[in-house]
Amino acid sequence: MKTGMVEKEGFAALVLRLRAEGISDLDLLTAVEQTPRSQFVPAPLAEEAYSSRTIPIDCGAFMEGADLAVRLLHRLQVKPGHRVLEIGTGSGFTAAVMGRIAERVTTVERYRTLVTAANARMDALGLRNVIIRQADGSNGQPGEGTFDRILVTAAFTTLPRFYADQLTHGGSMIAPLIIDDETCLMTRLTKTGSRFEREDLFPAPYLPMVPHIAVAL
Template identity: 75%
Template sequence: MTPRLVEKEGFAAVVLRLRAEGISDLDLLTAVEQTPRSLFVPPQFAEEAYSSRTIPIECGSFMEGIDLVVRILHHLKVKPGHRVLEIGTGSGFMAAVMGRMAERVLTIDRYKTLTTNAQRRMDALSLRTVIVRHADGSSGMQGEGTFDRILVTAAFNSMPRFYADQLVSGGSMIAPLMISEDVCRLVRLTKTGSRFEREELFEVPYLPVVPLLASYL
């Protein structure tokens, strides 16, 4: 099967699965369709690019299954004009999708290997709206102003308020929280003035956040 056919058939299958869940956001699905996922997965997993399974990548990290990616972004509700902060670049796929909908996406990761590879993919797609940075995201991103949306893909034991403080009024943040030693749940905070509305979404396979930059990778 050719790469183009894998992309086309894989995306069509995803749309059918998500439609059964009630997810049919045209702008989001168009952004996913315009972002060839096979560019982001390791070559040996190319035919799994549009499966719902997690895919291992460099530095002991993983890519979320495509269904989970779309579910998360469906709840994040990125819109044109938004400034987005992503903590945990990984392969860069989610940042690339958001970069097709938002005005600007700043994505950071503690692994230099991951940020270098993600930047290469953004360049290949000519995505100038995505800024990839090698940085420690475990204690906030000061000096970057405020954001309309914040997405965290590493789990904290409690909601990281240092990120919530960087939200504009009306903005929202999605982050995974460790509910117990082996249960991680995605939570959304929506900011109204100085108040936050909290909503628990669904369980996710994220790992606990690791502080500091990686020494070797």
């Protein structure tokens, strides 16, 4: 099947599944449609690009299934004018989608191989407002100012309070929290003054944060 056809049919099927979940945010779905997902998955898995399954990528990393990726972005509520920080670039798909909505996206990845590949994809899509950095993201991005939204795709065992300084007032972040050996929950933290309001969203399959690995890779 030709790539264009895979994209069209895959996206249409994804939209139907998302609508069944109550997700019909037009700005978000348009941004997803404009970001051909088959360009972000390994070529042999192109036909799986829009499936809900987790897809392995280089460096032992993986990208979320299409449904989970869009569900997270729907909960994150990125708006025009926002500055966004993402910890864990992976393939670059979520950063690219956010880049079509937000003013600027800074995304951090520890593996140089993934950074290089994601940079090439942003160039191919003409997304100049997505900045990819190779770094250890376990402390966020100190010195970058504040962000309206933060998306973290590596799990913590306790709520990452150090991000508080990097969120604007009224800003929010979504991060996976390891509850016990078998449970990882996506949580949304909204900053009001110096307080965080925590909301548990749904279970998710995320790997623990491993600090300082960027130095070696």
